[in-house]
Amino acid sequence: MIIIARTALPGPELDGIREFVERHGLRTHVSHGTDRTVIGCVGDARAIDPHAVRALPGVEEVIPVRKPYRLASREFVAGRTVIPLGDRRGTLIGGPQLVVAAGPCSVEGRAMLLETATAVRASGARMLRGGAFKPRTSPWVFQGLGVEALELLAEARAATGLPVVTEVMDPRQVELVAAHADVLQIGARNMQNYALLAEVGRVRRPVLLKRGLSATVSELLLAAEHVMAQGNRDVILCERGIRTFETATRNTLDVGAVAVLKLETHLPVIVDPSHAAGRADLVAPLAFAAVAAGADGLIVEVHPRPSEARSDGDQSLTPAVFDDLMRALAPFAAAAGRTLDDEAPREPRARVA
Amino acid sequence: MTAARQADPVLAKLRADLEVLDGEIVRLVALRVETARAIGAHKRAAGVPTLDAPREAAVIRRAAAAARDAALPEEPLRAIFWQLVELCRRAQEEV
Numbered sequence A: 001m002i003i004i005a006r007t008a009l010p011g012p013e014l015d016g017i018r019e020f021v022e023r024h025g026l027r028t029h030v031s032h033g034t035d036r037t038v039i040g041c042v043g044d045a046r047a048i049d050p051h052a053v054r055a056l057p058g059v060e061e062v063i064p065v066r067k068p069y070r071l072a073s074r075e076f077v078a079g080r081t082v083i084p085l086g087d088r089r090g091t092l093i094g095g096p097q098l099v100v101a102a103g104p105c106s107v108e109g110r111a112m113l114l115e116t117a118t119a120v121r122a123s124g125a126r127m128l129r130g131g132a133f134k135p136r137t138s139p140w141v142f143q144g145l146g147v148e149a150l151e152l153l154a155e156a157r158a159a160t161g162l163p164v165v166t167e168v169m170d171p172r173q174v175e176l177v178a179a180h181a182d183v184l185q186i187g188a189r190n191m192q193n194y195a196l197l198a199e200v201g202r203v204r205r206p207v208l209l210k211r212g213l214s215a216t217v218s219e220l221l222l223a224a225e226h227v228m229a230q231g232n233r234d235v236i237l238c239e240r241g242i243r244t245f246e247t248a249t250r251n252t253l254d255v256g257a258v259a260v261l262k263l264e265t266h267l268p269v270i271v272d273p274s275h276a277a278g279r280a281d282l283v284a285p286l287a288f289a290a291v292a293a294g295a296d297g298l299i300v301e302v303h304p305r306p307s308e309a310r311s312d313g314d315q316s317l318t319p320a321v322f323d324d325l326m327r328a329l330a331p332f333a334a335a336a337g338r339t340l341d342d343e344a345p346r347e348p349r350a351r352v353a
Numbered sequence B: 001m002t003a004a005r006q007a008d009p010v011l012a013k014l015r016a017d018l019e020v021l022d023g024e025i026v027r028l029v030a031l032r033v034e035t036a037r038a039i040g041a042h043k044r045a046a047g048v049p050t051l052d053a054p055r056e057a058a059v060i061r062r063a064a065a066a067a068r069d070a071a072l073p074e075e076p077l078r079a080i081f082w083q084l085v086e087l088c089r090r091a092q093e094e095v
Helices: A011-022 A050-054 A110-122 A147-160 A171-180 A194-201 A217-229 A255-264 A273-277 A280-292 A319-335 B003-007 B009-046 B053-069 B074-094
Strands: A002-005 A027-032 A037-042 A059-063 A099-103 A127-129 A164-167 A183-186 A207-210 A235-239 A269-271 A297-301
Touching: A002 A011, A011 A027, A011 A037, A011 A050, A011 B053, A050 A059, A099 A110, A099 A319, A110 A127, A110 A147, A110 A319, A127 A147, A127 A297, A147 A164, A147 A171, A164 A171, A171 A183, A171 A194, A183 A194, A194 A207, A194 A217, A207 A217, A217 A235, A217 A255, A235 A255, A255 A269, A255 A280, A269 A280, A273 A280, A273 A297, A280 A297, A280 A319, A297 A319, B009 B074, B053 B074
Parallel strands: A099 A127, A099 A297, A127 A164, A164 A183, A183 A207, A207 A235, A235 A269, A269 A297
Antiparallel strands: A002 A037, A002 A059, A027 A037
16 A cells, blocks of 8 residues: 655654554555655555545545555655765766666676776776676586675775676675675576575665566566565666577567566666677667666676686677777667766777777 | 774774663663563463554654654664564563
């Protein structure tokens, strides 16, 4: 149940509405907007008579919720969630700026990470991505540098000012990863690892939640709900392609899901065109489609020498190609009412053939 | 953390003050749990159910009003008190 109340409701009146609901064993979450106050009620609302709520002072409307998700639902809050990434430039995701995160699939060493971080920042990336703990389909391939990679990511952040996003795979590592990273990534394979979702819900770091390979939009939102139910409301959703019968791309980028999510939830939505494509030459067109569909940002794999990458080399862009992508994105961003990085000077440059 | 910050006497004193306050908070929480156990025993003897949702809602409302009076942010105080209420309800149930 969602209760719409007057704006600037005096404390005791708001308390009265919340107490009425909480007397029935539910919990309330209040969101103050410019033209309304939204009181979201979580729990079994069947025992509550909506007419009695409607009669309380300050209440304007009572809306039953038919969706399985609550905290992530767009009805539940007064506006859109805008999440600060914690960098000195004050980058916000979910606002008018199109935020691009870029970096290697895996952190493979100090030199390659710093080289990539410096290059992607110069091209206008606002966040550095890099895997420290890698969930690989096979246990016999490179699994990431672990703690050493976390320290290198922190060093790259200090050198470039870019906030860092990296994946956390295990509830026992959440505190460790949160001590080094600005944004915690939950990978597609862990989207329904509820113990892990609960653990990242208890820390004060934004969470980048990737859609599972076979998860529906509703399941993605319910996974976000698990994080938010623990108190962490800063969840960024990520569409990264789903498994379909099509094999021409590594996964099928579900552009429709981006449009659906923008209608269903107040949370920011970003797209990972690299994992969806599985091939470097498809990354740009998928990125354009994502921005046109309303994505708040992109997360792109960039490696200084993709042929030498220890994971996902086929889909990694070189820094030069990433720079081309950022230039080519600008008109798509503008058409979607977005701005790209306003600080990086965009000198004309001869296109690399 | 740098050595200079670790050696800062003002910071050290303020941190020591916080530790005393934390000890006091834990002591008061223990006292609240103890009182809840007594309530639980009394309810059991009287044949009254442990969960009293209207009473819990009233406790939270009072905490929210007190938070406003003390110029503290209301939502975190509500969250803390929900944790306290749930902790004490479990203590009542364990009697």
